[in-house]
Amino acid sequence: xxxxxxxxxxxxxxxxxxxxxxxxxxxxxxxxxxxxxxxxxxxxxxxxxxxxxxxxxxxxxxxxxxxxxxxxxxxxxxxxxxxxxxxxxxxxxxxxxxxxxxxxxxxxxxxxxxxxxxxxxxxxxxxxxxxxxxxxxxxxxxxxxxxxxxxxxxxxxxxxxx
Amino acid sequence: xxxxxxxxxxxxxxxxxxxxxxxxxxxxxxxxxxxxxxxxxxxxxxxxxxxxxxxxxxxxxxxxxxxxxxxxxxxxxxxxxxxxxxxxxxxxxxxxxxxxxxxxxxxxxxxxxxxxxxxxxxxxxxxxxxxx
Amino acid sequence: xxxxxxxxxxxxxxxxxxxxxxxxxxxxxxxxxxxxxxxxxxxxxxxxxxxxxxxxxxxxxxxxxxxxxxxxxxxxxxxxxxxxxxxxxxxxx
Numbered sequence: 001x002x003x004x005x006x007x008x009x010x011x012x013x014x015x016x017x018x019x020x021x022x023x024x025x026x027x028x029x030x031x032x033x034x035x036x037x038x039x040x041x042x043x044x045x046x047x048x049x050x051x052x053x054x055x056x057x058x059x060x061x062x063x064x065x066x067x068x069x070x071x072x073x074x075x076x077x078x079x080x081x082x083x084x085x086x087x088x089x090x091x092x093x094x095x096x097x098x099x100x101x102x103x104x105x106x107x108x109x110x111x112x113x114x115x116x117x118x119x120x121x122x123x124x125x126x127x128x129x130x131x132x133x134x135x136x137x138x139x140x141x142x143x144x145x146x147x148x149x150x151x152x153x154x155x156x157x158x159x160x161x162x
Numbered sequence: 163x164x165x166x167x168x169x170x171x172x173x174x175x176x177x178x179x180x181x182x183x184x185x186x187x188x189x190x191x192x193x194x195x196x197x198x199x200x201x202x203x204x205x206x207x208x209x210x211x212x213x214x215x216x217x218x219x220x221x222x223x224x225x226x227x228x229x230x231x232x233x234x235x236x237x238x239x240x241x242x243x244x245x246x247x248x249x250x251x252x253x254x255x256x257x258x259x260x261x262x263x264x265x266x267x268x269x270x271x272x273x274x275x276x277x278x279x280x281x282x283x284x285x286x287x288x289x290x291x292x293x294x
Numbered sequence: 295x296x297x298x299x300x301x302x303x304x305x306x307x308x309x310x311x312x313x314x315x316x317x318x319x320x321x322x323x324x325x326x327x328x329x330x331x332x333x334x335x336x337x338x339x340x341x342x343x344x345x346x347x348x349x350x351x352x353x354x355x356x357x358x359x360x361x362x363x364x365x366x367x368x369x370x371x372x373x374x375x376x377x378x379x380x381x382x383x384x385x386x387x
Contacts (some may be wrong), residue, residue: 012176020236021240023235071214077216078191078207079187080192083193092200092202111250111254112247112250114250115249116190116209116249116250117213118206121205121209121253121257122204122250123258135205135257137203137206149287160225167352169300171296172295174296175300175378177303178299179303181299181351182303182305182307182310185310185311187346188310188311189313189317191314191337192315192317192318192337192341193317195326195334196321197334201327201329201330204321207337208336208337209342215340215344216340216343216344219347221346222351226354227351227354227356230354237356237359239346241343241366245340248366251370252370252373252374255373255378256333256336256380259378260327263327263328288361289339293332
């Protein structure tokens, strides 16, 4: 089983993408998509990605809702800064945040979240010291931002991946 | 005569609402490219278009085609997933390239660090001759 | 009535997206630095993709979806390659 399906989640995703792209659930396409999914899984073994397990699938839902709310809020905040009349001086700047998260998939998800919320941008991560560098458009209060990243996202990601 | 698909009233109004919201947010983000003064501030602006702007237009497209073809049409979700996964990669690379170029040219003083830099690997990269 | 509202909304949305593309094009022309131009190009691709999707809604044809997906992919690869070039002076090391 392990030799046939080395990455079950990846293969399932590939099959789902194939069916959605072709907009059909006909047996022929399911067969073709399954063949592609198996092939994709075998190709992935050659790349030897780091293995990881999702420990708390239920936390994913909570994280998704949290991120969705934050995306809407920060969209409004950034739109307000862009249209700011009269334009106040924006205090943007770089911010270093120490992280406990080390799982590469957790970090990748965190990068997606931080980039998807306008107003924050991932600049770099130093794996040796565990320090994440962000650029923040509206950097008035550093502790609020550190609390947001660490308290809201990192805690849930640690629950999910570690 | 303005061409538009023949939808029932509720679907037409919902589609119109989401298309306008999405286009408006994208326009706001692109105007940010003009209004903000520093490169590192301008990088934030287009993310309005790549997050909610795209999502709203895609929702409008899903509503329109699902009603037109009387079955769920959800392949637009693929674009949302693709954009969410690729935007971080391109923006992180772009910001790192900009930081590197600023360091090489020695004008790293015109932006503000709130804490010590963690980008030692960037500063120690070989400095070749680069013109903008 | 509602069809008319939808038609006009689509026209207005397309004008707004065209203006957004003009703003991105202005950033490409003005610069001032190369990274600003790359950022403008990235924004231009996303705006063009959204414009194609509104064309798809207007014509009721799903063909535009494929074009939008391809434009999104080309935009991503372009931005990554250009950023890499700005950083190292070459694309593949």
